[in-house]
Structures are given as structure tokens and as C-alpha cells.
Amino acid sequence: MNTQTSLSPQFYLTAPAPCPYLAGEMERKVFTHLIGPRAGEMNDLLTQGGFRRSQNIAYRPACERCRACVSVRILANAFKPTKSMRRVMTSNRDLVSTVFPAQPSTEQFSLFRRYLDFRHQTGGMSDMSALDYVIMVEDTHVQTRIIEYRLPPSDEAPDEKGELVAVALTDLMGDGLSMVYSFFNPEFDKRSLGTFMVLDHIERTRNLGLPHVYLGYWVKGSRKMGYKVRYQPQEHLTAHGWEVYAPEEISE
Known part of the structure; x- marks a missing residue:
């Protein structure tokens, strides 16, 4: 045998x-x-x-x-932020980011549930439990990292961690970073934390000397996916391979 x-x-x-x-x-x-x-x-x-x-x-x-x-990846080294993106970067420059191994925490799950309850009340992830979250983070055989984004410590408790406001689950690959999943506190909507995390991953990819940030799938006609084409230049995977995509109009 x-x-x-x-x-x-x-x-x-x-x-x-x-x-x-x-x-x-x-x-x-x-x-x-x-x-x-x-x-x-x-x-x-x-x-x-x-x-x-x-x-x-x-x-x-x-x-x-x-x-x-359509699979989408940002060309990190050629990326040019719009005026609104530069404002997002400025408004979040006080955040403290830390990279960890792919290990979940109770604090992360609490933020994850808050995000789902506000943004995704229906759908396949809406009823995820703490165990489901642990599996989502830990069940990986590749180089996966958790990036936490926190407010700065308060003046009253300078030695304590600031509030956790956003988290990204990210794979480190040979040619860039792949954003597997990200979530944030929806109460901080003025900070545009979703946009900020993409911009932060572009900067991290540049610092690593790598060319691409993978965003997953863009679906034309889906409002959930519309944000992905704002990060230019980017490539889309077509029947002819990866090709540069230029939308007709990019809103500020």
C-alpha cells in the first residue's frame, strides 16, 4: 500500500x-x-x-x-494618497500601533463584536462566537500577524494602554501584505479607521521593501466593495494576468 x-x-x-x-x-x-x-x-x-x-x-x-x-492589489511604491486620505492620515497620527503574533484576546473580541453588531447585523459572520473568533485568528499555517491600533494613554493613567480602536489580521507574503480581515470601533467614524488601516498597510509594505497590498475582491456594483478602487494605482487580476486599473472617477 x-x-x-x-x-x-x-x-x-x-x-x-x-x-x-x-x-x-x-x-x-x-x-x-x-x-x-x-x-x-x-x-x-x-x-x-x-x-x-x-x-x-x-x-x-x-x-x-x-x-x-475581481482580485485587487495596490501598487504600494507608486501609491498617491488623495487629499481626503491625507486628512485621514493626519487625524490618526496619534494612534499607537503594535504588531503581535496571531493570538486573539478578549479585548479584540469585544471590539470585533461591536463592529459586527453595528456593520454586519446579517450575513455569515453576524453570529460569530468567541470561539469562532479564536479560530479565525489562530487557525493559520502561514506568517499571520495581528496589528492593534490604540488611542494614546490618558494623562491620568500614562502607564496603561490606550483604548483599542482598530485591529487588522494580516498575512506577510513574499511580495507584500494581504489584509485578511480588519475591524474597528464604529463610534470613531470621523477618524475613518477602515481607510487608515489600508493606508497604514501601504506604508508598512513600503517599509518592508515589498510591492503589493492585497485587498481581496472588488465587486463592481456592490456598495460594500466600492471603497477598494480608491487606492491608486492598483492592479486587477484579469484573464490576461495582473493589469493596471484606472477608474473613471475617484471621489475625494
């Missing part, structure tokens, strides 16, 4: 399910497991080929009728 384990990934196809982004469409995904000593290498290759990571799974859309989901 041959007991040798194949080093080639095995791919699987999900059953059709309602699309969470476009009404009336059905989605299917092709996926494989990211485990073992080659997980990091496979994550790099698959992400560059349009896959996304969720826990120890790499997946990409494989819908029968629709091709609306």
Missing part, C-alpha cells in the same frame, strides 16, 4: 449558495487547504493567482454565470 502523502494541493468545489454581494446571483467557490511546511509558499502562489485565505483554507470564486469578483 502506498502511504506517501502528495505535496500537490487538492482542490474542491462548493455547492451553489446565494451571493452575499449581488442580489439574484448564486456563488460557488473552489478551495484547498493551507497546511503543512509548504503552506506559506502555497499561500503566496495562490494569492497571486486570485485566491483569498480564511483560516487554513484558500478559496476563490468559481461561479457558473458571473465573473464580478
